[in-house]
Amino acid sequence: MTIAIDIEDGAWEKVPGLAALAERAAAAALEGRGAAGPVTLLFTNDAEMQAMNRDWRGMDKPTNVLSFPSPDGMPVPEGEAAPLGDIALACETVEREAAEQGKTMSAHATHLIVHGMLHLLGYDHETDGEAEEMENEERLILARLGIADPYES
Numbered sequence: 001m002t003i004a005i006d007i008e009d010g011a012w013e014k015v016p017g018l019a020a021l022a023e024r025a026a027a028a029a030l031e032g033r034g035a036a037g038p039v040t041l042l043f044t045n046d047a048e049m050q051a052m053n054r055d056w057r058g059m060d061k062p063t064n065v066l067s068f069p070s071p072d073g074m075p076v077p078e079g080e081a082a083p084l085g086d087i088a089l090a091c092e093t094v095e096r097e098a099a100e101q102g103k104t105m106s107a108h109a110t111h112l113i114v115h116g117m118l119h120l121l122g123y124d125h126e127t128d129g130e131a132e133e134m135e136n137e138e139r140l141i142l143a144r145l146g147i148a149d150p151y152e153s
Contacts, residue, residue, distance in 0.1 A: 001030055001084075002038040009045040011091045015105050018043065025110045028141050029117035037070070037081040039120065041113065042088040049090035064093045065112040067119035087116035103150070111150045114141050 003026050005019050012018055022041050030036075046062035054060040056068070069085040076082045089112055098108035118134055125131035139149050 001036050004040040007043045009043060009091050012043040015109055021106055021110055022113055025113035026117050028145050029114045033121060035084055035121060037084040039084045040086040044088055044090060046090045046092040049088060052088060062090050062093050064097055065089050065116045067116040069120045085120040107147050110145060110147055111142060114138055
């Protein structure tokens with residue numbers, strides 16, 4: 001699996017080892033799933049995330065993470081794996097949520113990358129019954145990474 005990392009907003013520098021953290025989280029989410037296509041992770045800000053959320057989801061507000069799975073049947077050069085898709089995270093929102101939840105920004109970003117990766121793999125928390133299944137997968141993956149249950153109150 002190839003992971004392209006684009007740190008668009010310098011505010012993400014407050015997360016030490018962000019690129020390594022991102023690669024580790026993405027790889028953990030894919031472990032044992034047989035998916036090998038490239039993934040792009042964009043680390044941006046609330047303004048850019050608000051524009052993406054508005055343009056793609058019709059919601060004119062920033063959000064913590066957005067996932068954009070590659071369309072089925074996307075043409076791919078012979079011998080190459082089809083891309084899994086793209087994930088974007090907004091620095092200000094991730095930082096604010098981490099503070100509100102008493103988590104480190106690194107732990108929260110890791111959770112959101114895992115969450116986004118599961119969306120690229122077809123998980124959907126909007127469908128009945130799938131939210132619990134997705135959360136359980138996140139818990140298992142994060143536990144392997146040494147990160148506490150993000151849903152524990």
